[in-house]
Amino acid sequence: MMGHLVPPECDVPLEVLKFNVDHTLPLYLDGDSMVTWWANIMATGKYPGLNHVVKGGLSIFHGPMVESSFSAMGDIITQKSTKMSMATFNAIQTTKYVLKSRCQTAIQMFKRENVKLSTVDKALCKNIRTAGTKDKTRRKQALLKKKERQEEFGCQPITSAEQSRKIAVEKDRQAHVRHRAAQKRKKALELLVQAKKAKK
Structure with missing residues (x-):
């Protein structure tokens, strides 16, 4: 049934039985990262077939319904x-x-029935004013957390085609600046040599 998910040499039902009675597994506590917990189990290499199934399960989109x-x-x-x-x-x-x-x-x-006298929803006004700041803070925290997880699991960040193009353009620009600076230095040295020869 799961032949398309696991290598043919793996016996997943047997691995599940062994997994259920394995007392050497790390303790999972409420609030722990499921990904980190399974990564520690995968590092042992005990359950290769079950690990493939878990990877597939953890990769399923599980946001809103x-x-x-x-x-x-x-x-x-x-x-x-x-x-x-x-x-x-x-x-x-x-x-x-x-x-x-x-x-x-x-x-x-x-x-509001009366713009001047009706009660103002202060909580709503506060949420509207701080929504942008909260979103930026949340995005920064998510980015930092992503980088920490990449460093923890040794993953390289994936750059998009647009980012790769920008990086290449920036490298070309820097190389052009260095080339022009080298040309200016060379020209200055040539002028200096010519000036010394003229004095002689």
């Missing part, structure tokens, strides 16, 4: 928003769901 997200994703995620974070997507999806369930627009939902 997939079935209910596909219809909304087409309206939210476009070519200009492909790098949207999961937290932002969840917030947009929740807002769209609430507005749709109440049959209201955003203006209708947050409309």
Whole structure:
């Protein structure tokens, strides 16, 4: 049944039985990283077939409920928003769901009867003002965590074609600057030599 996931020489059912009675496995506590825990097990090399199955399972998309997200994703995620974070997507999806369930627009939902005297939702105002800063902080923390995990597991960061092109262009620019500087030094030396010869 899992022949397409594991090498043919592996007996996964037998490995599962051995895994269930293995007292040498590292202790897993609430809050621990599942990836790190399994990485420690994989490092032992005890369960090669089971490790293949686990790798496949951990690579499955497990963000918001997939079935209910596909219809909304087409309206939210476009070519200009492909790098949207999961937290932002969840917030947009929740807002769209609430507005749709109440049959209201955003203006209708947050409309104040009296602009001057109606109570202001201070929490809402605070969230609006700090949303951008929180998102930037969250992205920085996620990037740092990603780099730490890459260093921990010895992974090399994957660069996109655009990033590779920018790196190549920057290298060419630096090489051009060095070449021009070398030419200027050479010309200055030639002028200096000519000046010394003229004095003689």
